[in-house]
Amino acid sequence: MSDEQYRDQKFQSSVESLKASIQSGQAALKSVILINGVASVAILAFIGNLATSEKSKALIPILSCSLAYFVFGTLVAAMASGGAYLSQAAYSKANQEEENVEATERWEKRGKVFQYTTIIFVIISYILFGLGALLTYKTFLNVG
Numbered sequence: 001m002s003d004e005q006y007r008d009q010k011f012q013s014s015v016e017s018l019k020a021s022i023q024s025g026q027a028a029l030k031s032v033i034l035i036n037g038v039a040s041v042a043i044l045a046f047i048g049n050l051a052t053s054e055k056s057k058a059l060i061p062i063l064s065c066s067l068a069y070f071v072f073g074t075l076v077a078a079m080a081s082g083g084a085y086l087s088q089a090a091y092s093k094a095n096q097e098e099e100n101v102e103a104t105e106r107w108e109k110r111g112k113v114f115q116y117t118t119i120i121f122v123i124i125s126y127i128l129f130g131l132g133a134l135l136t137y138k139t140f141l142n143v144g
Helices: 003-050 057-096 101-143
Strands: none
Touching: 003 057, 003 101, 057 101
């Protein structure tokens, strides 16, 4: 294998690796938006049902806290989605600034900031889902 073939193979491998990373990130974003959004709707429907029963109304404030976790989890996940867009836009701009090294470095730095911010937002969103689920679980345990 010649050096040129080796470099070409390495480049293709890098491209495929980047595509896999992007797909994994998109799946994580979709997943966290879905689980928090569905949990929000489910808890909201359950709270609506509890509001019709005098005996169960005491649970509404506790479950409202769970709802808040899920709603904020959805919001943070949506912000992560925006961050992913901004990250890719910055990296794209960096690639367009080939001749200006300083501008390229600036755009790459912005891309990394958005990339890491997006990752942090996704993690926070998963944590918010976990907290909401735990609070809901503890509420159901205390009811029984």
